[in-house]
Amino acid sequence: MDLFLAPRAGIWCRSVAGWDAFRAAITADAEPPQRLPEPFPELLPAREGRRAPLHVRLALEAGLQACRTNGVDPAQVMTVFASAMGDAQITEYMCRTLAGPEPALSPTRFHNSVHNAASGYWSIGAGNRSPGTSVAAQQFTFPIAVLEAAALATAERRGVLLIVHDVAAPAPLDAICANRQPFAAGIILDATPGGADWMPVRIERRPPGPPNAALGIAWLSALAEENYSAGGLPLLVAMAGTGSWPVILPAGFSDCLAISRRD
Amino acid sequence: MPDTWVETYTTSCAAGIGLAAVRKSIAAGRTGLAPGSWPGSRVATWLGMVPATIDGDDWPAALAAWDSRNNRLAWLGLGQDGFLDQARAAIARHGSARVGLVVGTSTSSIGRTEQAYRELLPDGTLAPQFVQPTVHNPHSTAAFLAHVLGLEGPVMTISTACSSSAKVFASAERWLDAGLVDAVIVGGVDSLCHSTLNGFDSLQLASRNLCRPFDAARDGLNIGEAAAFALLVRERPELPWARLAGYGETCDAHHMSSPHPEGLGARRAIERALARAGIEGRDIGYVNLHGTGTRTNDAVESLAIAAVLPPGVRASSTKGLTGHTLGAAGMVEAVLSMDVFATDLLPANFNLQELGADVACPVLEENLPRRVDFVLSNSFGFGGNNCVLVFGRAA
Numbered sequence: 194m195d196l197f198l199a200p201r202a203g204i205w206c207r208s209v210a211g212w213d214a215f216r217a218a219i220t221a222d223a224e225p226p227q228r229l230p231e232p233f234p235e236l237l238p239a240r241e242g243r244r245a246p247l248h249v250r251l252a253l254e255a256g257l258q259a260c261r262t263n264g265v266d267p268a269q270v271m272t273v274f275a276s277a278m279g280d281a282q283i284t285e286y287m288c289r290t291l292a293g294p295e296p297a298l299s300p301t302r303f304h305n306s307v308h309n310a311a312s313g314y315w316s317i318g319a320g321n322r323s324p325g326t327s328v329a330a331q332q333f334t335f336p337i338a339v340l341e342a343a344a345l346a347t348a349e350r351r352g353v354l355l356i357v358h359d360v361a362a363p364a365p366l367d368a369i370c371a372n373r374q375p376f377a378a379g380i381i382l383d384a385t386p387g388g389a390d391w392m393p394v395r396i397e398r399r400p401p402g403p404p405n406a407a408l409g410i411a412w413l414s415a416l417a418e419e420n421y422s423a424g425g426l427p428l429l430v431a432m433a434g435t436g437s438w439p440v441i442l443p444a445g446f447s448d449c450l451a452i453s454r455r456d
Numbered sequence: 457m458p459d460t461w462v463e464t465y466t467t468s469c470a471a472g473i474g475l476a477a478v479r480k481s482i483a484a485g486r487t488g489l490a491p492g493s494w495p496g497s498r499v500a501t502w503l504g505m506v507p508a509t510i511d512g513d514d515w516p517a518a519l520a521a522w523d524s525r526n527n528r529l530a531w532l533g534l535g536q537d538g539f540l541d542q543a544r545a546a547i548a549r550h551g552s553a554r555v556g557l558v559v560g561t562s563t564s565s566i567g568r569t570e571q572a573y574r575e576l577l578p579d580g581t582l583a584p585q586f587v588q589p590t591v592h593n594p595h596s597t598a599a600f601l602a603h604v605l606g607l608e609g610p611v612m613t614i615s616t617a618c619s620s621s622a623k624v625f626a627s628a629e630r631w632l633d634a635g636l637v638d639a640v641i642v643g644g645v646d647s648l649c650h651s652t653l654n655g656f657d658s659l660q661l662a663s664r665n666l667c668r669p670f671d672a673a674r675d676g677l678n679i680g681e682a683a684a685f686a687l688l689v690r691e692r693p694e695l696p697w698a699r700l701a702g703y704g705e706t707c708d709a710h711h712m713s714s715p716h717p718e719g720l721g722a723r724r725a726i727e728r729a730l731a732r733a734g735i736e737g738r739d740i741g742y743v744n745l746h747g748t749g750t751r752t753n754d755a756v757e758s759l760a761i762a763a764v765l766p767p768g769v770r771a772s773s774t775k776g777l778t779g780h781t782l783g784a785a786g787m788v789e790a791v792l793s794m795d796v797f798a799t800d801l802l803p804a805n806f807n808l809q810e811l812g813a814d815v816a817c818p819v820l821e822e823n824l825p826r827r828v829d830f831v832l833s834n835s836f837g838f839g840g841n842n843c844v845l846v847f848g849r850a851a
Contacts, residue, residue, distance in 0.1 A: 194634055279594050279615070284566070288573040291650045296498070303655035304713040304838055307562065308594055308615030313839025316707035322721060324705035325841065326623060329594040329613040337612050344630035365572075365582045369589040398610070398636060400553075447608040448553065 504680020680779020741828020747773020
């Protein structure tokens, strides 16, 4: 699939928020020492924003950054939200409550428990009525979501915002997944370029082979080990001009996804 | 774009295991719903439980890592109507790397996670049999099916609440159009569990009674479980069962758990599906409504139908037959819609006594024998997520 990739990604992790901060941070071997306060993206009215779970707020923050820095309208763009574990904090709340003596659930937390909660809040907050979806593929969530977003942009000839987001898994769920710290990123793909600096890319399946996606930046490698959504970091590093193209990511046990530059 | 063919399909739900049993329930007007409560639950309601024992001790030891009610239900459903054989034949024909899998689910294996929490060790950690990294996540059932089928193509879970397994058709068609794969196995699997029962109860949307979509006295939904699958291919099979004619996807931009009051998102999704199919509303011979049985949803859906489709449209909700199978509902109802091409029988709107005064479109009071060429199926989910499918007779 031949598409155009918006040149700037949205990103939020505990030490870095935003594309410029990310570009600066990846020149260093060590993670920036600061620990950022949780994001409260403007997309949500203050009341809902305070009540929305971190899992949702992370996604909206990364998506809004991607739209703003690339001049894309949050109300019009089609969306693919992707999360390997969904909102693990709500999973923990629900399963613990249901196992307890008084198994009554909060109705708000129940409707926030749907995997597409972030998609719903985005649609409401941005007034976006375009097609929106929410997908998962465990450790392959990022490349599979790229495939889905690319197929959607190709079919509709319109822009697609792809957002990946996962939060740290609380105990005891930390025993069954890798997520140890929060991470969200947003990228935008379109069939036509939104500006002169948009990157012409080819997105295609490749037979299995050694992935080339060694990050070469110690703290990013650690982050990628601690959040399934951070599996997309090799693409972000390549977009920042620090990593190499094509970006080849394992997309299944016997399948790879390649993102190449066409220029 | 070339056509997307439905080579075969199957469904297993409260109304029966496999197509023959479900057809029999429809013909006899016999609901699969029954009063009762889920083991260990205080929520008194009616349930759409599959009429089969799937939680016995006969689960293969080799699949212990994948054990969950959702995955057991998926395996049961896959084995009906010769679907597994045809899926394997497609994999052999195209090669395992050229067949994709897209599963829609809302519960995934959360029932197993609930059980793990009930049986935590005294130190608060998971007991060894529950340390199942492949099970306690939204992708559990898709990963399980890819494993048992030996698939090497792309495998994806769509989880957009109650539109999940309608959207699998749209994604599959795009994958076929982009040449990523030659065939896609699409499915919808959701299983009964405490999370959804207590959750819908907390929202006061679960009825204590038999659900009665579009009825004047409707007072909520009954949750069901199901596993349903279809095999989509690009190359025309010798005897295709149906053709995916169109789909329409929208978001409401209104509220997390209530639909847009005028059904605007639903209406736009119907319009998009018709436009993509290149047909008019009058060409639709049968509409399978989302029709959950809650007061607001049914009224709003009827407004959307009345706004886009002609006054004489033939429509019914089959949730009074199956229960609301949530993440599996899109696929179950896609199958029931397509099956009209095989049976020439439009299913009645189950459990209807008196049409609600707030219902703006007609619904079928009885099963209606009729040959139709196009069917439309509505699926709407939390988050204001809408997906409408149009299927055509393969002819």
